[in-house]
Amino acid sequence: MSSVRNTETKVRIKKAFTLLLVEKGIEGLTVSDITRTANINRGTFYLHYLDKYDLLSKIEADILSRLQKIFNTYGNTDDPMELIPYEAILEALHYVLTEFELIKALIGEGGDKRFIDTFKELIEETIQHKIEKSDFLTCNHEGLPKVYAHEILLSSIVSVILLWINRDAEESPEEIAAIINQTKQLSPITLLR
The missing domain is CATH 1.10.357 (Tetracycline Repressor; domain 2)
Incomplete structure (x- = not known):
């Protein structure tokens, strides 16, 4: 169950990142933007990635x-x-x-x-x-x-x-x-x- 949840979270993060990359560019987007758009908390993001550049x-x-x-x-x-x-x-x-x-x-x-x-x-x-x-x-x-x-x-x-x-x-x-x-x-x- 945990791996399914991790996969779903990563998919949501990826979708949010894609939208924000188009809208703001890599330099303009923040981890807060990603977590807000993906509807997750910052701690969840940091379980998977160090920062936006690690995600990229x-x-x-x-x-x-x-x-x-x-x-x-x-x-x-x-x-x-x-x-x-x-x-x-x-x-x-x-x-x-x-x-x-x-x-x-x-x-x-x-x-x-x-x-x-x-x-x-x-x-x-x-x-x-x-x-x-x-x-x-x-x-x-x-x-x-x-x-x-x-x-x-x-x-x-x-x-x-x-x-x-x-x-x-x-x-x-x-x-x-x-x-x-x-x-x-x-x-x-x-x-x-």
Whole structure:
């Protein structure tokens, strides 16, 4: 019974935090705001979290852990050119929809700008792991410094996902996964025809 109550309390705290993150931003909200909105007392909050930054950190870690698990599940494809398989991207986008308001708040104006950087690092690690395991793939930069080549590769994935979230997920996860999959084969000049 106690674990069910703990889970319910954490859900209420998370919902309150999401609402307040949109309304006030991370710097503007307080633990008192969270407890009042969640209709719990401060002692209950402090049973679970040290402060609002601990809450933020744990929420972000949970989201990123779930995304990492999705990418790891699909990491062993037979296709050497499939850095992040369509199925992994699709499942990740479906997961984003389950936490949409929270994730949108995290990447929004009052959110945590480091969250986007950490997400990019997750994508980069996933791609790097695939390259290291492959006998076929190498990181050929075609005359570009490595740091810029990596940024171009990451930006094509991350930017599309961020734009989709900022547009309130107007397209389906299937459409966005297809767009991301298509960008793997496109160079910017082909978009200008």
